[in-house]
Amino acid sequence: xxxxxxxxxxxxxxxxxxxxxxxxxxxxxxxxxxxxxxxxxxxxxxxxxxxxxxxxxxxxxxxxxxxxxxxxxxxxxxxxxxxxxxxxxxxxxxxxxxxxxxxxxxxxxxxxxxxxxxxxxxxxxxxxxxxxxxxxxxxxxxxxxxxxxxxxxxxxxxxxxxxxxxxxxxxxxxxxxxxxxxxxxxxxxxxxxxxxxxxxxxxxxxxxxxxxxxxxxxxxxxxxxxxxxxxxxxxxxxxxxxxxxxxxxxxxxxxxxxxxxxxxxxxxxxxxxxxxxxxxxxxxxxxxxxxxxxxxxxxxxxx
Amino acid sequence: xxxxxxxxxxxxxxxxxxxxxxxxxxxxxxxxxxxxxxxxxxxxxxxxxxxxxxxxxxxxxxxxxxxxxxxxxxxxxxxxxxxxxxxxxxxxxxxxxxxxxxxxxxxxxxxxxxxxxxxxxxxxxxxxxxxxxxxxxxxxxxxxxxxxxxxxxxxxxxxxxxxxxxxxxxxxxxxxxxxxxxxxxxxxxxxxxxxxxxxxxxxxxxxxxxxxxxxxxxxxxxxxxxxxxxxxxxxxxxxxxxxxxxxxxxxxxxxxxxxxxxxxxxxxxxxxxxxxxxxxxxxxxxxxxxxxxxxxxxxxxxxxxxxxxxxxxxxxx
Numbered sequence: 314x315x316x317x318x319x320x321x322x323x324x325x326x327x328x329x330x331x332x333x334x335x336x337x338x339x340x341x342x343x344x345x346x347x348x349x350x351x352x353x354x355x356x357x358x359x360x361x362x363x364x365x366x367x368x369x370x371x372x373x374x375x376x377x378x379x380x381x382x383x384x385x386x387x388x389x390x391x392x393x394x395x396x397x398x399x400x401x402x403x404x405x406x407x408x409x410x411x412x413x414x415x416x417x418x419x420x421x422x423x424x425x426x427x428x429x430x431x432x433x434x435x436x437x438x439x440x441x442x443x444x445x446x447x448x449x450x451x452x453x454x455x456x457x458x459x460x461x462x463x464x465x466x467x468x469x470x471x472x473x474x475x476x477x478x479x480x481x482x483x484x485x486x487x488x489x490x491x492x493x494x495x496x497x498x499x500x501x502x503x504x505x506x507x508x509x510x511x512x513x514x515x516x517x518x519x520x521x522x523x524x525x526x527x528x529x530x531x532x533x534x535x536x537x538x539x540x541x542x543x544x545x546x547x548x549x550x551x552x553x554x555x556x557x558x559x560x561x562x563x564x565x566x567x568x569x570x571x572x573x574x575x576x577x578x579x580x581x582x583x584x585x586x587x588x589x590x591x592x593x594x595x596x597x598x599x600x601x602x603x604x605x606x607x608x609x610x611x612x613x614x615x616x
Numbered sequence: 617x618x619x620x621x622x623x624x625x626x627x628x629x630x631x632x633x634x635x636x637x638x639x640x641x642x643x644x645x646x647x648x649x650x651x652x653x654x655x656x657x658x659x660x661x662x663x664x665x666x667x668x669x670x671x672x673x674x675x676x677x678x679x680x681x682x683x684x685x686x687x688x689x690x691x692x693x694x695x696x697x698x699x700x701x702x703x704x705x706x707x708x709x710x711x712x713x714x715x716x717x718x719x720x721x722x723x724x725x726x727x728x729x730x731x732x733x734x735x736x737x738x739x740x741x742x743x744x745x746x747x748x749x750x751x752x753x754x755x756x757x758x759x760x761x762x763x764x765x766x767x768x769x770x771x772x773x774x775x776x777x778x779x780x781x782x783x784x785x786x787x788x789x790x791x792x793x794x795x796x797x798x799x800x801x802x803x804x805x806x807x808x809x810x811x812x813x814x815x816x817x818x819x820x821x822x823x824x825x826x827x828x829x830x831x832x833x834x835x836x837x838x839x840x841x842x843x844x845x846x847x848x849x850x851x852x853x854x855x856x857x858x859x860x861x862x863x864x865x866x867x868x869x870x871x872x873x874x875x876x877x878x879x880x881x882x883x884x885x886x887x888x889x890x891x892x893x894x895x896x897x898x899x900x901x902x903x904x905x906x907x908x909x910x911x912x913x914x915x916x917x918x919x920x921x922x923x924x925x926x927x928x929x930x931x932x933x
Binding site: 389 | 651652656660663667671674749751753755756757758759760761930932933
């Protein structure tokens, strides 16, 4: 039996003249939060649809929890939140979740226990009897997330789960994803929100034109490079020029500069240089080089 | 920055023929690796049917048509009451029976039309609409077979149609029985045939929905129904004028779309023998569709549903 949660090999999907997915291969280990990143039209949603048996591949193979897509036993262990999620508007939140738990094949006693619990987890505990038609976009996304995690799945596919949420909502989704990971659930996250992916994912694949162009952990992708934000008084031009030996600098303001270091190990040396040079150091903030820069670089390059 | 190897991840080993890569075969058949048990399929179908039935019950279309039907029954009752009084005062008993039956069949023809309208309007968007809106995606990814979804939807609507038709036709028959103390021959068979006609339209609507958009589907099924209607007339005239070509055209059309033929048979069943050759009108059955035709229609419905299952299974969503 395959060890991975998701394995895809040379998946290809052609719609008429358009090649949506072009010999895409990837591998997602159990229990990790896997980010699927790419510009619009890169084939992210089509790939997810291929993995979920919503769409049949033109060629190539995939395994979900060790079985081909569409295997009924696997479907009971997989959750899915589509990008454009819709539901019957006259059902209440509770009624809707009961319907989906029945579709999952959960017995009645389990349903009665699970539905309120899931509503609680997505923050809709007090909206159980509200009709879904009255839900806001944010609430819609939450109830969508609820039906995705309903059957205590081993693998969850989330296609742009935070697109309609305000920052508070996004944080809650992040928390839910973290909880899932803590429980050993594998999460496959489709997103074009780099900041979200940066914070949540263990590994990331970058997709362009239907194929994976780069995969790895965030550290692997951005390298060990560190952006150091320095806030200090007395930053003389000589002092700043001297920083160049560690990496490129850019001046943000009178008191703030950013230095791109090769690694975190350089931080103490920079601090030392500044202090010895007479600067009053107020703040030193090392940050991983942003995913966005790397993403634009990779995706832009391939154009 | 390194890529992971494009091929299989380390630790997986080389896939062999009995391992889960299916020996390198195309996963061209959906669900190739696992199957649900028949019991589970049955449960899924029942679940979807129940959900569909409850959903239809909540849609305004059902209540609009029910209201229309109720209004019709009321008007029918009033109209028949006065006609009956008129006729009993002026005519002999035999004529009263003929008039009662004639008007009953006229009423049932309207009921049959309402049943067809209901079948069309409620089911026309059940698959195509849910695909377009994205509602179906979270259902299809659950452990419910695509065939179960189609069969369940069909069953749910079929149940709704049956109840509606039984109540509507029953009311019209009841009105005539109450006012004129007249019950047509074979009322149960007649109503059953009307329901079968409705099921024909339902099955075409569900079949169309697996491939066409809601609008295209609606137009296609409606046009087929119109064709059947015209075909019925052609066949009647052909039989009356003894023109075999016209009769044949009518037969071909009813093979394409047997709903109207089922109505003809229903009308034939519910007319006393004396009336059968009377005049040309939609309720007359100069020729009656045979038992073979009825069996064909049942098969037609089964094939339409089976085709819908196959098409929906293959469809990219």
